[in-house]
Amino acid sequence: MTVQTRPPRLQSAEGEVQQPRVFDSTTNPEALRAPQGMPMAMATRDLAVHYAAFLAVRGVDLAVARNKITALIGPSGCGKSTVLRCFNRMNDLIPTAQVSGKVELDGVDIYAPDIDPVEVRRKVGMVFQKPNPFPKTIYENVAWGARINGYRGRMDDLVEDALQRAALWDEVKDKLQASGLSLSGGQQQRLCIARAIAVRPEIILMDEPCSALDPIATLRIEELMQTLKSDYTIVIVTHNMQQAARASDYTAFFSVGSQRDGYLVEFGPTAELFTNPVDPRTEDYITGRFG
Ligand SMILES: Nc1ncnc2c1ncn2[C@@H]1O[C@H](COP(=O)(O)OP(=O)(O)OP(=O)(O)O)[C@@H](O)[C@H]1O
Ligand SMILES: [Mg+2]
Numbered sequence: 001m002t003v004q005t006r007p008p009r010l011q012s013a014e015g016e017v018q019q020p021r022v023f024d025s026t027t028n029p030e031a032l033r034a035p036q037g038m039p040m041a042m043a044t045r046d047l048a049v050h051y052a053a054f055l056a057v058r059g060v061d062l063a064v065a066r067n068k069i070t071a072l073i074g075p076s077g078c079g080k081s082t083v084l085r086c087f088n089r090m091n092d093l094i095p096t097a098q099v100s101g102k103v104e105l106d107g108v109d110i111y112a113p114d115i116d117p118v119e120v121r122r123k124v125g126m127v128f129q130k131p132n133p134f135p136k137t138i139y140e141n142v143a144w145g146a147r148i149n150g151y152r153g154r155m156d157d158l159v160e161d162a163l164q165r166a167a168l169w170d171e172v173k174d175k176l177q178a179s180g181l182s183l184s185g186g187q188q189q190r191l192c193i194a195r196a197i198a199v200r201p202e203i204i205l206m207d208e209p210c211s212a213l214d215p216i217a218t219l220r221i222e223e224l225m226q227t228l229k230s231d232y233t234i235v236i237v238t239h240n241m242q243q244a245a246r247a248s249d250y251t252a253f254f255s256v257g258s259q260r261d262g263y264l265v266e267f268g269p270t271a272e273l274f275t276n277p278v279d280p281r282t283e284d285y286i287t288g289r290f291g
Contacts, residue, residue: 031278033268035065035250040107041203041233042087042124047101049082049091056082057262060101062252064203069225069234071244071270074254074285079262080237083254084205087235088124089117105203122149125196129208131188133180133195138163138172141180141191145199158198165231166194167224186217190224197232204228206236210243222247241286245274253282 042064049056057079064070064087072080082091089110091097103110110120133141142159151158159176163169168190172183180191189209196204206225210218218240225234225247238244244251251274252267266273266282277283 028265028279031266031268031282032061032264033272033278034063035068035269038068039066040064041066041105042235043102043104044083044086045102045104047083047086047099047103049079049086049100050096050098051094052096055259055261057254060264062264062267064233064235065250066233067229067231068249069229069236069247070250070252071248072235072237072252072254073239073241073244074262074265075256076239077260077262078254078256080254081207082262084126084207084235084237087203087205088121088126090121090126092117122199123201124203124205125199125201127189127192127196127204127206127209130212131185131192133183133188133191135179135181137177138180138183138191139176142194142198145195149199162194162198163191165197165228166190167220167227168194184217186213186220189213189217189221193221193224193228197228201232203233203235206234208237208239211239218243241274245270253277253279253285255281255285 040063044060044062047060047062048058060083062083072083074080085091086099086103091099099111105120105123108115134144136144139159142162143155146155146158160169160173163172168187171187172178180188183191189212193204210221213221222243225236228234236244236248248270250268251270253265253273254262255265256262266277266279268278273282274286277286
């Protein structure tokens with residue numbers, strides 16, 4: 001499907017080009033401040049997603065810096081989860097979803113015909129909004145992914161390492177055979193992070209990972225993200241603007257157009273986006289006037 005992602009420039013009778021009154025990210029390049037001089041883990045170019053005939057998100061040019069935390073924010077329905085799912089081809093699992101444009105992982109187009117989506121999902125792990133441990137032991141929750149990926153090392157060491165990295169080891173080391181479902185919500189979410197880490201991904205995607213957690217468990221996850229970023233690249237969707245402001249290095253703000261079409265309004269270093277936004281729509285959103 002061909003997608004018109006850039007609105008046509010308006011031509012007046014005199015032939016001079018007029019800018020649209022409300023500009024759009026694709027006509028406001030100043031609002032796209034890609035990380036400078038840094039290795040990129042992922043990048044999108046003109047990314048668009050349809051669900052059947054509905055254009056859910058369009059024209060997304062985004063760069064994800066390696067070993068940094070990138071936050072996606074914006075009002076409900078603007079396409080944050082949709083964009084996040086493009087990063088590991090999870091939209092492949094939705095039959096009506098159609099992705100166009102490019103998504104690159106380490107410079108390679110992950111939608112190219114010779115790419116194995118299973119391998120993409122190993123490299124780009126995902127943690128969901130609601131903690132979803134398997135109804136298995138804590139140990140098995142962590143070991144499972146590694147085992148199906150053919151891990152041949154010492155499983156006990158791998159499980160301990162992943163639980164240590166997820167800051168859960170001390171709380172569960174004496175009950176590894178207990179059910180993952182017997183843990184608290186915050187512990188379950190850290191177990192899901194351990195499970196994601198155990199297959200040695202490069203990138204961890206998190207879709208509102210704290211929205212089911214209390215403030216203390218939320219802070220725990222935020223602290224954990226800060227330690228994880230030395231080894232991983234993290235992309236997080238959050239509705240909590242304080243969380244984006246305090247926990248992320250870069251922020252992408254999305255909005256929705258008149259046809260419920262989501263698009264990227266502004267992207268840049270978090271501190272700049274929150275203190276000195278380029279686009280007035282970003283300012284309206286972060287100051288609570290919209291959304
Ligand atoms: N499986 C689907 N089939 C059809 N439409 C979908 C599907 N998933 C999402 N959409 C639509 O795509 C648009 C973007 O949805 P998405 O879930 O990406 O938004 P979001 O920004 O993550 O919202 P929220 O903050 O509420 O989680 C919405 O209009 C939504 O209704
Ligand atoms: Mg969502």
